[in-house]
Amino acid sequence: MSVRTRTLPADMDFKADLARRQRRGRLWQAFFFMSIGVGILALVALLGSVIDEVIGYRAVAYQVDPLTLTGGRPLEDLSDDELLAVLNDNMTLARQRVMIRDRVLNTQVTGVTLTQTPMRQLLAGKAFPEATADRLLPELTQDEISQILALNLGRDGILDLINDEIVGVEVLQSWTLSESLFQRGAIEATVAEKYPGARLEFGSWLTLDFLTRPMSSTPAQAGIRTALLGTLWLMVITIAVAFPIGVGAAIYLEEYAGDTRLNRIVETNIRNLAGVPSIIYGLLGLAVFVRALSDITGGRSVLAAGLTMALLVLPVIIINAQEAIRAVPSSLREASYGLGATQWQTIWNTVLPAAMPGILTGTILASSRAIGETAPLIVVGASTLIFLDPTGPTSMFTALPIQIYDWTKRPDPQFRDIAAATIVVLLAILLSLNAFAIILRQRFKKKLQG
Amino acid sequence: MSANGSSAYAIEIKNLTVYYGSKLAVEGVSMPIYSRKITAFIGPSGCGKSTVLRSINRMNDLIPSARVEGEIYYRGQNLYGQQVDPVEVRRRIGMVFQKPNPFPKSIYENVAYGPRLLGVRKKSQLDDIVETSLKQAALWDEVKTDLKKSGLALSGGQQQRLCIARALAVEPEVILMDEPASALDPISTHSIEELMKSLVRNYTIIIVTHNMQQAQRVSDYTAFFSIRKSEDTYAEKRWGVLVEYDTTEAIFQRPKMQETEDYIGGRFG
Structure with missing residues (x-):
């Protein structure tokens, strides 16, 4: 070994430089802090403006005494x-x-x-x-x-x-x-x-009555029962269709598909599909489910909309499920194979249970995205003024975001108030879904780790 | 029974060569494995001892790029023959891994996993299998009161014994152990070694180990693997070969090859 010769400049003032380096770090830290601040401010402003509309004085009179x-x-x-x-x-x-x-x-x-x-x-x-x-x-x-x-x-x-x-x-x-x-x-x-x-x-404006009353063309008597039920139907259909197909596709891609050029193309395309604007799915749904398959779906029905939504969330569910399956340690797979398990037994008994928390979280987050989607519903023809509850998959329907969209563009300012009340309901549903996802994940984690 | 006509052999490896993709991993291994004995595979990292071990129960099939040439005879049948299903091979030739890998399930479910795969459904039968297997793995007394507890809640040594019990539950004839004690403390290591010594009365055991004292303590036969190198134009190529195979006593007391002597004497590389 040779003795190391000096390579750093001899006149370097380390102390002065150190202060400068630390200062630069603090500057970035302040910037990141501000980013958080802006985010929180935006959220508070959003909630504030919504609640501002929902609660307040009203001058009330009977139309007929x-x-x-x-x-x-x-x-x-x-x-x-x-x-x-x-x-x-x-x-x-x-x-x-x-x-x-x-x-x-x-x-x-x-x-x-x-x-x-x-x-x-x-x-x-x-x-x-x-x-x-x-x-x-x-x-x-x-x-x-x-x-x-x-x-x-x-x-x-x-x-x-x-x-x-x-x-x-x-x-x-x-x-x-x-x-x-x-x-x-x-x-x-x-x-x-x-x-x-x-x-x-x-x-x-947000009362129990508001949740349970059917639609009306007078804001004071309007309720969102039909929209709530429509959203519920939509969710059930979306998840019932997208979950099995999405998880199935993810299992195939992760466990069965080889690393071929075709499979890589398929996978890349799924990733791209997740970013396609939702209105394009709406147009697809209009052409396929509303028009071409109208004999089955009944045209502009909750089924057609649910299937469209299922297409919309499918790529997200597939990607999430893939990540979850990939995260299952290979040691668990080996343990199962080592005991003489077939590939399917290994997937069913070991891989899926271990991946389930991730899959479920992904599915819930994807469906909470679907709940808030408006554009595809407008395209596939959700009704805006509908007085009757959906009773089956082929019913006409409306949904919460559609009501919000419809009410906010009416000239009567009171419609904006009930739109705000509907927004509060929609946000509450979204937050509880996300909370449910977190609880589910923790539950599974605990169960798996004992 | 086997091609050689000697019934003392549980397994006969003949001219085994394994590639990962285009890379040669281990070349030309031929050796018999004696029935109801403990055989240790030793050698430096990258010498292919784990590769050979994982070829015996066709675990290498799980790696898409792996390619196996040569034959491994088990009960006179080539495990790499066309009509052999690797699933059946793995049931007969069980495996215990380097890191304890219990399933994230209860102790009971961990042991019952294998029998369930094979179609055992009756609760009384499963209870029986679980108890027998845990007793064989010397874990029964420690866990019999809470079989419902997660396998992951056990200590590292207990987890590894659970994995052994799990492997025993499908009644294999050969047990492959890939450095089963390398992630454990000395006390747990000792209990695993004692367990191996008691199991060898009924099972053929092959163990890969980096710990030469361990090989000396537990094994009847030892195979020493080493690395061969070739200077390619672009990159150095390295692959493993079997250097010497004999009784453990012979390998450690009077090795025939200089390379073996250097390795066990700590003068390697």
């Missing part, structure tokens, strides 16, 4: 027959027929079915006067229809019906939370001046 309907007596004090009389006096025959569909049947039936089926079949399983059994809906009198309503809805149902359809609560104007907190006086003055007779209520 209930006392004028009954000659001064409260609705609750009327007898059953008097209630039906109010109903018959104030509601058109056509509207009552619609009520049969929306409140008694509560399913999606075509106009033809509704008008050309005798009551016996149309109302199978429901109550109806014997005299109407063989007649069609257009042939019934107002009295007969209101009787059918009373038989099926009961007194409370009729009261709700009168309140919703005839009395009608109307929100004349609403204010944001910040306005309500800081400009209370001005709000009260406005109400007194512009809306004499209206009540000023402090409240939230």
